[in-house]
Amino acid sequence: MGETKVAKASGSSSEYKDKDKPTAIRFSNITAGKAVADAVRTSLGPRGMDKMIQAGNGEVTITNDGATILKQMEVLHPAAKMLVELSKAQDIEAGDGTTTVVVIAGSLLEAAQKLLLKGIHPTAISESYQKAARKCSEILESMSTPVDLKDKNSLCQSASTSLCSKVVSQYSNVLGPLCVEAVMSVYDPIDNSVDMKDIKMIKKLGSTIEDCEMIDGLVLDCRSGSGGPSKIEKAKIGLIQFCISPPKTDMENQVVVSDYTQMDRVLQEERAYILNIVKAIKKAGCNVLLVQKSILRDALSDLALHFLAKMKIMVVKDVEREDIEFICKTLSCKPIASLDHFTSDMLASADLVEEVPTGTSKVIKVTGIAKKGRTVSVIVRGSNKLVLEEAERSIHDALCVIRCLVKKRAVIAGGGAPEMEMALKLSQFANTLTGMEQYCFRAFADALEIIPFTLAENAGLNPIATVTELRNRHANNEKTAGINVRKGAITNILEENVLQPLLVSTSAVQLAAETVRSIMKIDDICLVWEIGKKEKPLEVNEGRICAAPPIRPKRVLAEGRVTSHAEEDKTGEMACR
Ligand SMILES: Nc1ncnc2c1ncn2[C@@H]1O[C@H](COP(=O)(O)OP(=O)(O)OP(=O)(O)O)[C@@H](O)[C@H]1O
Ligand SMILES: [Mg+2]
Secondary structure, three states, rough: OOOOOOOOOOOOOOOOOOOHHHHHHHHHHHHHHHHHHHHHHOOOOOOOOOOOEEOOOOOEEEEHHHHHHHHHHOOOHHHHHHHHHHHHHHHHHHHOOHHHHHHHHHHHHHHHHHHHHHOOOHHHHHHHHHHHHHHHHHHHHHHOOOOOOHHHHHHHHHHHHHHOOOOOHHHHHHHHHHHHHHHHOOOEEOOOOOHHHHEEEEEEEEEEHOOEEEOOOOOOOOOOOOOOEEEEEEEEEEEOOEEEOOOOOOOOOOOOOOOOHHHHHHHHHHHHHHHHHHHHHHHOOOEEEEEEOOOOOEEOOHHHHHHHHOOOEEEEEEOHHHHHHHHHHHOOOEEEOHHHHHHEEEEEEEEEEEEEEEEEEEEEEEEOOOOOOOEEEEEEOOOHHHHHHHHHHHHHHHHHHHHHHHHOOOEEEEOHHHHHHHHHHHHHOOOOHHHHHHHHHHHHHHHHHHHHHHHHHHOHHHHOHHHHHHHHHHHHHOEEEEEEEOOOEEEHHHOOOOOHHHHHHHHHHHHHHHHHHHOOOOOOEEEEOOOOOOEEEEEEEEOOOOOOOOOOOOOEOOEEEEEOHHHHHHHHHHHHO
């Protein structure tokens, strides 16, 4: 890859030709992108493997979620970062399909590389990819079936398909209906929207995932004040943002009291001050007090707790600042910022507030709320921290699947059926085209076969035999033929109830094609040196920019093998050559 500089000494214009550099940059970007896709490929599908990721601080995560795997990796190459962003974009748009989108993008990049080697111009590839992606959406829509939000069975099946590929798959019969119920409880029919912030998940170590429950009310991961009641019926709840403790001096100041009588006066004052606040709270009719955490001083002094307990007011301490909005929405009340505003009309009513033991600690449950807002709380249980966190991520994916069905009410068969159908229809459509476009459409179609190929590979089936049979079945107009991983054969995947939202597949193809298009359009990487920063943003080798190393995970323990830095450096060197 030598650079060609042609400088014409004679003539008015001097020409600078560097034909190889854009190609080298493009290939380097493609290599980096493919490396990211390969890193998550083994996690695809119900028989996909999980990754154990160890962060620099020693924290370990076990996950199957594509977006989480990529988020945790330390990716250096800018083009590889685009694939990480792609997965994030899919997570925001659809919530599921974050592995699929990256695998498709990797395959499209590989196809583009072959097209580039054939001499097709990157702009032609980019434009054809855009048209092909649009055509794919049409094909997917034509094979989708509308779904009614009242048809809970279909919704549960879609949630179960998403949960099937996770560690928690054996509990999909419990979690599926729970997710449907949760989303339908917060669904806003007027805006036709679901705000995921209205579903609060509380992780509690202990018990098994089977014991996950949805509470039609409010659950707070807080403790009640010691000495006071821990169960109140017919509750009048007040949420305060002010402190019930003696005021503090400014940071730098100190008050030294050496006289005993003066000290006594200070204590008397403090007692009177706190008692005044507690009496005002009691007078307003409040019997459950939620107190926001304070960083300036103690939100509640011991004396305040003592008085509140005496007056039979249940205290819920340490309510987080970020939970205030959710609590207000659930209880249909407003937070009270000062004692002057503590009036009975600011209080919320509920049938029961109680502290219940859950696992190793306790939670506060509020049920029978009088004017309950559109929110739900879900208690996630798990036998260890890693399973618990993965369960939360899996439930989040399943919730997003139902949200997708609310946004676009259509489902398609899973198990590689949509990708194979797109591949087939797209190559048939390619026959009607001419020139380079036909080449590009064909390449795009073939690239989509990576999904059924990977699903078969991860399920331990023969990928080539499986993909060819699947292709034949689709050619015989069996649109719903898919890979049945349980039977290890190609069957009508609808009989297995493997359904997924249309939006997940359309957005995966669209977003993947868009990212590949933008990578195709890059012909140079400019290094901008930050003044005072010694580190090089990218490695430069003899004037050439190379993808060394394309990705440098902190420490990915893939397939039981620790990738050492020495190994990574070798890969980097190879990429430079
Ligand atoms: N029971 C099943 N049989 C066959 N294929 C299935 C089954 N369940 C799911 N799939 C397929 O597995 C793929 C989804 O796998 P997976 O959930 O691991 O990845 P993802 O959804 O792309 O990413 P993530 O869930 O990490 O965001 C889809 O193509 C889906 O059709
Ligand atoms: Mg999934």
